[in-house]
Amino acid sequence: MHLTDHSTPACKRRLAIIGGGPSGLRAAEVAASEGMDVALFERMPSVGRKFLVAGKGGLNLTHSELLETFATRYSGEDQAPDFWPRALENFSPQMMRAWADSLGVETFRASNGRIYPTALKAAPLLRRWVSRLKENGVQFHLNHRCCGLEQDEHGFLIHFENGTTHACDVVIMAMGGASWPRTGSDGSWMTFLTALGIPCSPLLASNCGWGHAWPEAIVAEIEGKPLKNLLVTADGKSVHGELLITRYGLEGGAIYQLGSALRKMAKPEITIDFKPTYSEAELIRKMESARGDLLDAAIERWRLSPAAAAILRRDSWPNAAALASGVKHAIFRLTQPQPIAEAISSAGGVAWKGLDESLMARETPGLFFAGEMLDWDAPTGGYLLQGCFATGTLAAQAAAQFGVAPAKESR
Numbered sequence: 129m130h131l132t133d134h135s136t137p138a139c140k141r142r143l144a145i146i147g148g149g150p151s152g153l154r155a156a157e158v159a160a161s162e163g164m165d166v167a168l169f170e171r172m173p174s175v176g177r178k179f180l181v182a183g184k185g186g187l188n189l190t191h192s193e194l195l196e197t198f199a200t201r202y203s204g205e206d207q208a209p210d211f212w213p214r215a216l217e218n219f220s221p222q223m224m225r226a227w228a229d230s231l232g233v234e235t236f237r238a239s240n241g242r243i244y245p246t247a248l249k250a251a252p253l254l255r256r257w258v259s260r261l262k263e264n265g266v267q268f269h270l271n272h273r274c275c276g277l278e279q280d281e282h283g284f285l286i287h288f289e290n291g292t293t294h295a296c297d298v299v300i301m302a303m304g305g306a307s308w309p310r311t312g313s314d315g316s317w318m319t320f321l322t323a324l325g326i327p328c329s330p331l332l333a334s335n336c337g338w339g340h341a342w343p344e345a346i347v348a349e350i351e352g353k354p355l356k357n358l359l360v361t362a363d364g365k366s367v368h369g370e371l372l373i374t375r376y377g378l379e380g381g382a383i384y385q386l387g388s389a390l391r392k393m394a395k396p397e398i399t400i401d402f403k404p405t406y407s408e409a410e411l412i413r414k415m416e417s418a419r420g421d422l423l424d425a426a427i428e429r430w431r432l433s434p435a436a437a438a439i440l441r442r443d444s445w446p447n448a449a450a451l452a453s454g455v456k457h458a459i460f461r462l463t464q465p466q467p468i469a470e471a472i473s474s475a476g477g478v479a480w481k482g483l484d485e486s487l488m489a490r491e492t493p494g495l496f497f498a499g500e501m502l503d504w505d506a507p508t509g510g511y512l513l514q515g516c517f518a519t520g521t522l523a524a525q526a527a528a529q530f531g532v533a534p535a536k537e538s539r
């Protein structure tokens with residue numbers, strides 16, 4: 129593709145961003161600061177609807193753990209091993225906090241290391257962000273649903289469902305995944321991107337509950353009750369955390385973190401250790417001289433929660449050793465993940481093998497991608513928004529450099 133030398137300020141290069149979620153807004157912010165002429169297109173009547181939904185849970189912006197650990201939270205088929213360390217160094221969790229601060233939004237670190245705005249709300253942050261983007265020249269085009277794009281020697285022509293088109297030099301797509309489609313991100317871009325030859329992996333529910341066939345009596349007794357301080361294992365991966373019993377199965381941080389492992393299992397199942405701080409031998413020792421109902425004694429001596437006790441009461445236990453083993457290795461067959469529309473996020477999307485290290489499509493120079501529509505996955509904990517901001521930053525920095533003629537060397 130031939131692009132004319134637009135490197136002088138008199139001829140600002142035109143960037144179109146498709147999608148007004150956090151990834152697209154962040155890309156707009158970075159590209160505008162790099163001097164690009166930025167037009168942002170959003171299919172809904174307003175931007176940032178899923179960001180506002182995230183605000184209902186307090187808006188967990190990022191996490192305070194060390195960057196090396198942080199980078200290990202992300203997974204994705206064919207990702208370069210250095211991608212996340214590089215992207216997170218380029219836009220780090222500290223930079224996320226400084227960014228919020230620059231909008232007059234103070235953040236705090238919760239006891240579990242997660243970072244939230246002190247007001248635990250997204251709306252004030254979004255309002256100030258959008259008005260700053262407008263002041264910096266970003267043009268917003270709402271009710272514009274992208275349905276395709278063409279490329280020729282002059283650049284791109286983007287098509288919208290309302291019959292309009294838009295010509296530009298560079299494009300960043302940030303149309304999100306497919307969870308909570310009522311917020312605008314329904315994953316329908318997959319159809320036109322696949323037709324354009326952009327490799328994509330199917331979108332799958334992530335950070336979601338999984339089905340388990342509880343006996344009706346158990347549901348009646350413990351639906352909505354938490355199981356705390358667990359060690360939960362799937363496919364050799366173990367995580368500490370909590371679960372919540374639901375009518376259809378299980379929800380909660382522990383199962384969200386195991387989503388990618390569970391999706392790989394032909395017969396998904398988890399093993400719960402209800403008492404991870406004690407060994408089996410220690411549990412058995414605590415039962416010495418126990419009289420009467422074995423489980424009643426264990427509830428008291430091992431401090432089992434009502435939900436754990438109700439689950440264990442489904443079986444009969446001949447002795448303390450069998451009960452200790454059951455408490456340490458309780459296996460639960462899972463049926464399927466909850467529907468993608470109800471999930472917190474989606475895995476799958478634009479495949480890494482079709483992208484270069486700057487998130488540009490290898491076969492379509494000048495077309496970049498950012499955010500949840502890329503084929504990465506991460507658990508809740510602030511990793512999703514941090515990933516969206518980091519990829520939005522990276523794509524916009526690369527978009528600003530794309531087609532710029534290198535400065536001539538002085539003699």
Ligand SMILES: Cc1cc2nc3c(=O)[nH]c(=O)nc-3n(C[C@H](O)[C@H](O)[C@H](O)COP(=O)(O)OP(=O)(O)OC[C@H]3O[C@@H](n4cnc5c(N)ncnc54)[C@H](O)[C@@H]3O)c2cc1C
Nearest residue numbers: 147149150151171182188274303304312313499500512513
């Ligand atoms: C209930 C809930 C709670 C969450 N809480 C948190 C949290 O606390 N912390 C965290 O890190 N993450 C959280 N998330 C996840 C986080 O909100 C998402 O990962 C993030 O919003 C994804 O950003 P994005 O910009 O990539 O996509 P989106 O936010 O989905 O934005 C994509 C935008 O593109 C638009 N669009 C789609 N298709 C088109 C098209 N064809 N043409 C034009 N526009 C289009 C959509 O309307 C949408 O506005 C939560 C999600 C949910 C559902």
